[in-house]
Amino acid sequence: MTTKTKRGFGRVRQLPPTKGARSGRWHAFYNDPYGAVRLSASGKPTPVRHNGPHTFDTKLDAESWLLDERRLISNGTWTPPAERKLARKRATESGVLKFGPYADEWLANRKVKGRPLAGRTRDEYRRLLDNHIFPTFGDLPLTAISTPMIDNWYQVTAKRTPTQRARAYGLLRTILGTAVERDLITTSNPAKVRGGGTSTRRHKVEPVNNEELAMMVTVMPERRRLMLPVAAWCALRFGELTELRRKDIDLDRKVIKVQRGVTRVKDTSDLPPDSRLCGCRPSCVIGPPKTEAGVRDVPIPPHLIQDLRDHLDIHTQPGADGLLFAAKTGNHLNAKPFYGAATTFHTKGPKKGEVKRSGYGWHEARRLAGRPMLHFHDLRHTGLTNAAIAGATLAELMALAGHTTPTAAIRYQHAVADRMQDLAARMSVLAGYPAETNPPT
Missing domain, CATH: 1.10.150.130 (Tyrosine recombinase, N-terminal domain)
Incomplete structure (x- = not known):
């Protein structure tokens, strides 16, 4: 059913789903500001309608276009x-x-x-x-x-x-x-x-704590569970995570080799030469990571080694090119990645009247953990924040994250500032005073 929103100037409406197309896009239009009309097939005069140049991703984008049109009319330049x-x-x-x-x-x-x-x-x-x-x-x-x-x-x-x-x-x-x-x-x-x-x-990013992460992991489908701790402790982007293959996991050296990523794009007419379309979706593109520094070896924390080994044995596709987090059937060459809303990763919680069960996706997992507004990218932020707390230098943060400039990495060092009081307390211990005790004035 099409959703319409009436405004003082123009209208926006949400388009209904169509076969083979993604629903939820928005259409904006308005009647001619000078009252121009046209004759319909029956001879009845109807206002001339001016449509947006394309459909919009969000309602705000559609409304912004209407505001721009209204401004042109007010300025007399329309x-x-x-x-x-x-x-x-x-x-x-x-x-x-x-x-x-x-x-x-x-x-x-x-x-x-x-x-x-x-x-x-x-x-x-x-x-x-x-x-x-x-x-x-x-x-x-x-x-x-x-x-x-x-x-x-x-x-x-x-x-x-x-x-x-x-x-x-x-x-x-x-x-x-x-x-x-x-x-x-x-x-x-x-x-x-x-x-x-x-x-x-x-969106204020608040890193997840261990209890929240553990709760979300238990709610996720079993073959998706490891995605969360790997993102949170290895600071991978979602596209890098979903393109990992068996050959990228080196448990002997305890590193993950990040060499590719998956992105969803609208315009595939001018792809870089080292990119290729994924057969699962015309707009799903496999290519190098976001930046040159994105090609990197990410160290695996020791507490994830056994979980990764078990996941490789049970859930990863066979062969060196087998996806680490595969769909139920096929791989990126002939099946969906995790971007579609219908995949189990994005599955929402039970509908009204439906019996609850375990194994719902990311949306339900973050809700049960008390973090309904958490973005998946916030797990990457969590990993980099924890690395800063553990004492990583700026250069080490850049290498871990795949950043090319210090500006992007500096934002994660705010965690160090948050621990200044703890640092001051430990300095008192070095001075010979007991912990939790202030020195005499």
């Missing part, structure tokens, strides 16, 4: 979305370099340290461009974009989602910066919003 799309196409042919075509070319050719953008990153950039940037700047010549225009855009864009606004601004600033470097813009970069590319993290 033209029908279909005409803007056609004008963008004609701009390329006319020789007038406008932001939209230039940004499309920038995205297609963008490389980081000589490597093409990862599929998920490219998808995210495309979403930010289509939803937040193109409605305002897509049809403008590069040289016409000014600092006041960007300041005004920043003030009204994605106000309810500051993280999305910061990411959109950061992308806009980077694209314009490239244009400056190539002398396509002869002035300085017009994107000058101080602190515009930063935002406060809305």
Whole structure:
């Protein structure tokens, strides 16, 4: 059943599931602001409707597009979305370099340290461009974009989602910066919003403790249980974890060799040469890890060795290429990975009136552990936090996590600051005072 939401301007609706398609995407539309009508087949006049350029991942994305359209109408710069799309196409042919075509070319050719953008990153950039940037700047010549225009855009864009606004601004600033470097813009970069590319993290990450982890492990299906402690103690990303194969587990050296990862992308037209599509889902791509440093040997804590050995004997597919965490049948070449909502990993708890049983998936496991808002990626955060508490240096954290810059690893060293009082108490012991006793003043 289609879910509609009525608004003061335009409407958004959630599309129903269709055969072979993922449900839950959102469609946005509005009637012509100047009252244009068309005649239906029966001769009845009906308002002209303007639809979004595509369906949106979330309701907020659809509403943000409507807000951008409303702003264009208020500013007196509105033209029908279909005409803007056609004008963008004609701009390329006319020789007038406008932001939209230039940004499309920038995205297609963008490389980081000589490597093409990862599929998920490219998808995210495309979403930010289509939803937040193109409605305002897509049809403008590069040289016409000014600092006041960007300041005004920043003030009204994605106000309810500051993280999305910061990411959109950061992308806009980077694209314009490239244009400056190539002398396509002869002035300085017009994107000058101080602190515009930063935002406060809305999801506060709280590492799981041993009791919570143990509870979640007992609830998971038996062949999925080891995913949680390996993620929490070896700090692996979900895509790295689900692509692990028998040949990647070296119990003699006590290391996990991270060499590949699985990601789900929308655009598979321009994959890196060292990536390949997985037969289980057209948008599931197997390729190198997120960064060059992602190819690494991760040490296995001794308390996981026996669990890994048992899992290899019972649940791992045969052969060197057998998946460590396999689906019921097949492998990544001919069966689903764990991204689909129908897999046992993501299975939710029992429905109303249904008899409870063990073996529900991640959602039920985190609920029973008292952490219903826990993200799976928070287990990786837990592993890196525990490594910092155990005394890992910044370089060791970077090697463990597969980070290329210290900035990403520094966030996990906050755990050390949280133990400053414990450090002070141990210093008192070194000074000759009993533990838990303050020295005399």
